[in-house]
Amino acid sequence: MISILLAVLLGGAFGYVMYRSGVAHPENIRKMLSLQNMKMMRMILLAIGIALIGVFGLSAINPDLVNFSVKTAYMGVIVGGLIFGIGFALAGYCPGTCLVASGAGRKDALFFIVGGLFGALFFTWIYEYIADSWLFGKIGSGTLTLASTGSSEALLAAVPAIIPGLILGVVMIVIARALKEKY
Amino acid sequence: MSQTWSWKKSGIMMALVLLAAIVLVKPIGVSTQYVISDGIIWDMFNDELVVEDAEQKSGYASTNAYLNKSGGKYAKSVANPINYSYIFVFAMVLGGLIGYFTTGAHKQEKTEEEKAANSNQSYVKAFIAGALVLFGARLAGGCTSGHMMSGIMQTSVSGFMFMGAVLAAGIPVAMFLYRRNNTSGV
Numbered sequence: 001m002i003s004i005l006l007a008v009l010l011g012g013a014f015g016y017v018m019y020r021s022g023v024a025h026p027e028n029i030r031k032m033l034s035l036q037n038m039k040m041m042r043m044i045l046l047a048i049g050i051a052l053i054g055v056f057g058l059s060a061i062n063p064d065l066v067n068f069s070v071k072t073a074y075m076g077v078i079v080g081g082l083i084f085g086i087g088f089a090l091a092g093y094c095p096g097t098c099l100v101a102s103g104a105g106r107k108d109a110l111f112f113i114v115g116g117l118f119g120a121l122f123f124t125w126i127y128e129y130i131a132d133s134w135l136f137g138k139i140g141s142g143t144l145t146l147a148s149t150g151s152s153e154a155l156l157a158a159v160p161a162i163i164p165g166l167i168l169g170v171v172m173i174v175i176a177r178a179l180k181e182k183y
Numbered sequence: 184m185s186q187t188w189s190w191k192k193s194g195i196m197m198a199l200v201l202l203a204a205i206v207l208v209k210p211i212g213v214s215t216q217y218v219i220s221d222g223i224i225w226d227m228f229n230d231e232l233v234v235e236d237a238e239q240k241s242g243y244a245s246t247n248a249y250l251n252k253s254g255g256k257y258a259k260s261v262a263n264p265i266n267y268s269y270i271f272v273f274a275m276v277l278g279g280l281i282g283y284f285t286t287g288a289h290k291q292e293k294t295e296e297e298k299a300a301n302s303n304q305s306y307v308k309a310f311i312a313g314a315l316v317l318f319g320a321r322l323a324g325g326c327t328s329g330h331m332m333s334g335i336m337q338t339s340v341s342g343f344m345f346m347g348a349v350l351a352a353g354i355p356v357a358m359f360l361y362r363r364n365n366t367s368g369v
Contacts, residue, residue: 003267006208011271013200014211015278020186020286021193024279027296033350033357039190044332046194051201051336058206067209071325071334073341080323081330081348087315088349089356090308094327095214095320098313099272103279105289106297111306115313120217121225122314123321128248135322144340152339168338176194 026092049172056165212329222261
């Protein structure tokens with residue numbers, strides 16, 4: 001029951017922040033990808049930067065505080081990312097922002113969601129035919145990270161995780177600050 | 184749009200939500216739930232799609248290889264959709280709705296871009312884009328939330344790969360579509 005309550009609170013907060021930040025407005029994403037307005041990029045990089053510092057700061061205090069869950073690196077991540085990028089540019093929505101926009105009364109978001117259900121269904125059907133192909137060939141051991149997380153193979157295992165975590169976090173924030181809003 | 188937060192406030196608030204999720208539950212992810220929705224609808228037409236199976240790690244099995252993978256993890260969610268990850272995405276819709284009404288955006292006149300988005304041409308484009316985005320996200324094993332934000336905040340190599348690929352395809356396509364006439368191109 002507590003997990004359902006957390007889902008409502010965290011999902012609600014995530015959607016609300018997406019709406020207020022403007023990321024659920026597809027015009028902003030189109031302007032970001034056509035390099036006309038970097039506000040969304042600044043927001044995302046700042047968010048990731050602070051989150052990096054938070055995650056590795058907290059886990060340095062107590063590793064049990066952070067529930068790491070690292071996704072596998074395989075060739076399909078790149079191919080899927082390229083296909084994703086084309087659709088992302090075309091509509092300006094991603095799988096999360098379209099949900100938020102639909103709540104905010106955008107009809108085009110509903111069409112995107114229905115299209116998304118078909119796209120996901122098509123993948124569900126063809127998965128068995130591509131499961132053994134090169135697309136799912138793991139890169140290295142698969143669950144790769146730069147910093148040690150306890151549940152992944154760290155490329156920088158020799159140094160304490162907080163060092164790459166903090167450096168990467170600061171780099172993200174510096175880039176976010178350096179980007180201009182309008183180009 | 185006037186109530187839109189600055190990039191700083193947006194970034195800080197987004198980071199707090201991302202951190203709260205990874206500390207309290209797990210990293211945020213969205214795109215898997217499209218598969219769960221598909222499974223729930225499909226299961227209505229096909230009783231044998233998802234069945235209980237004590238030999239599977241999750242307790243459920245599916246005749247579909249994708250729903251059956253990882254010990255029937257997705258099959259279990261299809262059978263029991265009242266779970267954290269599935270409720271989370273519906274709460275996101277609610278979050279958007281609350282933002283829309285509490286900021287008074289519902290009373291404001293629609294912008295030119297919003298008006299242009301309400302056309303058949305734009306709906307067809309949104310449908311095709313949605314299909315591409317979710318197919319791509321499932322092939323990649325995650326989306327902007329799961330790979331890009333939640334992934335990179337853990338320094339995942341897969342997160343950097345995904346972000347690089349999305350920008351490598353998205354920027355040229357957006358430049359081609361929206362840059363020439365310098366409009367939103369809807």
